[in-house]
Amino acid sequence: MSTKLKISHNKLILVEGADAYWFLIWALKAYSIEDVQVMDFGGNPDLFMFIKTLKNLDNFDLVTSIIIARDAETDHTAAFSSVTAALKNNGLSVPDILFSYKDGNPKIAVMLFPGYDQNGNIENGCLEHLCLKTINDKTIETTEKYLKDVNESHEKLTHEHKSKLHAYLSVKNKFVGSKLGEAANYGAWDWLAPSLIPFKETIENS
Amino acid sequence: MLDSILIKNFKGIKQLKIDKLSKLTIIGGKNNCGKSSLMEAMSMLFKRMDPNIVIQHSISRGVNVIPTEPEFMWAPVFNDFDLTKKIEINSKFKGKTKKLEIEVQKNVKRNIPVGPLPFNSIQNTSVSIADVLYLKFSDEKSVSEKSGIYLEQNGGFSLNVEHTSPYKPIPTAYFSSRQISNQNEDSERLGRIDINNNVNDVLDVMRSIVPEISSITAIRVSNASMIYVDLGKEKKFPVSYMGDGISRLLSIVLAIATCRSGIVFIDEIENGLHYSVIKNVWKGIVNASNKFDCQIVATTHSHEFLTSACEAMKELDANDPDFSYIRLVKKDDEVFGKAFDYTMLDYAIESEMEIR
Numbered sequence: 001m002s003t004k005l006k007i008s009h010n011k012l013i014l015v016e017g018a019d020a021y022w023f024l025i026w027a028l029k030a031y032s033i034e035d036v037q038v039m040d041f042g043g044n045p046d047l048f049m050f051i052k053t054l055k056n057l058d059n060f061d062l063v064t065s066i067i068i069a070r071d072a073e074t075d076h077t078a079a080f081s082s083v084t085a086a087l088k089n090n091g092l093s094v095p096d097i098l099f100s101y102k103d104g105n106p107k108i109a110v111m112l113f114p115g116y117d118q119n120g121n122i123e124n125g126c127l128e129h130l131c132l133k134t135i136n137d138k139t140i141e142t143t144e145k146y147l148k149d150v151n152e153s154h155e156k157l158t159h160e161h162k163s164k165l166h167a168y169l170s171v172k173n174k175f176v177g178s179k180l181g182e183a184a185n186y187g188a189w190d191w192l193a194p195s196l197i198p199f200k201e202t203i204e205n206s
Numbered sequence: 207m208l209d210s211i212l213i214k215n216f217k218g219i220k221q222l223k224i225d226k227l228s229k230l231t232i233i234g235g236k237n238n239c240g241k242s243s244l245m246e247a248m249s250m251l252f253k254r255m256d257p258n259i260v261i262q263h264s265i266s267r268g269v270n271v272i273p274t275e276p277e278f279m280w281a282p283v284f285n286d287f288d289l290t291k292k293i294e295i296n297s298k299f300k301g302k303t304k305k306l307e308i309e310v311q312k313n314v315k316r317n318i319p320v321g322p323l324p325f326n327s328i329q330n331t332s333v334s335i336a337d338v339l340y341l342k343f344s345d346e347k348s349v350s351e352k353s354g355i356y357l358e359q360n361g362g363f364s365l366n367v368e369h370t371s372p373y374k375p376i377p378t379a380y381f382s383s384r385q386i387s388n389q390n391e392d393s394e395r396l397g398r399i400d401i402n403n404n405v406n407d408v409l410d411v412m413r414s415i416v417p418e419i420s421s422i423t424a425i426r427v428s429n430a431s432m433i434y435v436d437l438g439k440e441k442k443f444p445v446s447y448m449g450d451g452i453s454r455l456l457s458i459v460l461a462i463a464t465c466r467s468g469i470v471f472i473d474e475i476e477n478g479l480h481y482s483v484i485k486n487v488w489k490g491i492v493n494a495s496n497k498f499d500c501q502i503v504a505t506t507h508s509h510e511f512l513t514s515a516c517e518a519m520k521e522l523d524a525n526d527p528d529f530s531y532i533r534l535v536k537k538d539d540e541v542f543g544k545a546f547d548y549t550m551l552d553y554a555i556e557s558e559m560e561i562r
Contacts, residue, residue, distance in 0.1 A: 061537070
């Protein structure tokens, strides 16, 4: 059987990279959502070409909704603009705001990780930040102490959020050696955490 | 160069529009999506003055018995076998609009010579009534040709030209998916290439697949022409015994070299070729196409062929090549052409998308 990428559902989530892909796969399973297909569009610069090519695949005409999900990185406004440019240049609907659909054929929404902060403002950052926000486990405090010690005495950490996430996973017997996406499968992230609500609702509304 | 095409009611195609054909165009899509119909429509556009064109296309599809009634002879040319649907093949060739319309005209009367009679008579013809495949070819301004293809009583076909303007035929060649190399035709082509001292160009392409070939010759033996190659052995070797793939490739390259500023259509280009040589075959075809300014339109089912075509383009260091892949999709009886330029095709292959 061919393992080539095909459009098999009429609701799509296009995500940046393998970790995000597996994170969304397990999120959908956790939320019992079965009618949505997740696709990895590679790196952010590839989004325009991915959509352009996707439009030529079988069944694109049957697609009713597309969510684009990627990291906000250091500038969520620039990240959103980058996505909307890729959509516009492919002749698709362009949402005005994050986590909200723009009507069209298909309708389109954009989600940026990690999403909103406690005050309801969009945060810069990435999927690791979002995952860390879902952890409800005292072990994370020990991890933070350890990283603080490393940062001050040994090595200036350049990707603190990644170090924190992997340090946490490495001290949990259930998740040791796992990447972010694999850890999602083993239940590392609390799918009912408040920080995940806008993501869950956007997917449920697709 | 054929720039674009719009086909209506031709064989498996109710309507198909392709906005841009490239110098090198590969056509793909599932079975029964209209690939062969598209190739035949394009071929018919250029071979419209060949009365055997319809029967040749039928034979190349493996049909070897055709009753001579119009509903069997002409109906397969029309979409849904419906003789009342007029066929239109609209095209842009070198920027100029050309249109071929095909329909069946019923009960057309025609005088046919019946040969010398055994007594003095002024009557030496008889009147035949037939259903005729009527072709009308026009450009932007006016109808430049009107002709009819007649089925003769001996089972052959003839072309009755009512009106034509002076024109220079565009050299084209058509290779069906089932076609076995025609040694006589190939020999004639090789002869014409030899006259122009271009045999080395053919040899270069063939050597990319069979490096041992040092020369290529058309030899006539017992009323049949055959192409022989020198493989450095005691005797020359007939190409037709080197395998279907090699033989077919040679036929294609010979056709390209004799269709300068024309078009070669190749249905299922990968037929007979081992995957390991496909990249070199494509490189050879691209080089020959450039050398002889010949447009290539080829169909394929093969993902390996598409991958190899992209790899070949990279290795040829073709910067923004005039190359496209058109994937035909049949939906609700209509055929759509999804166009991939080189960058898109390369990206789709790298991303492992299903584009066959």
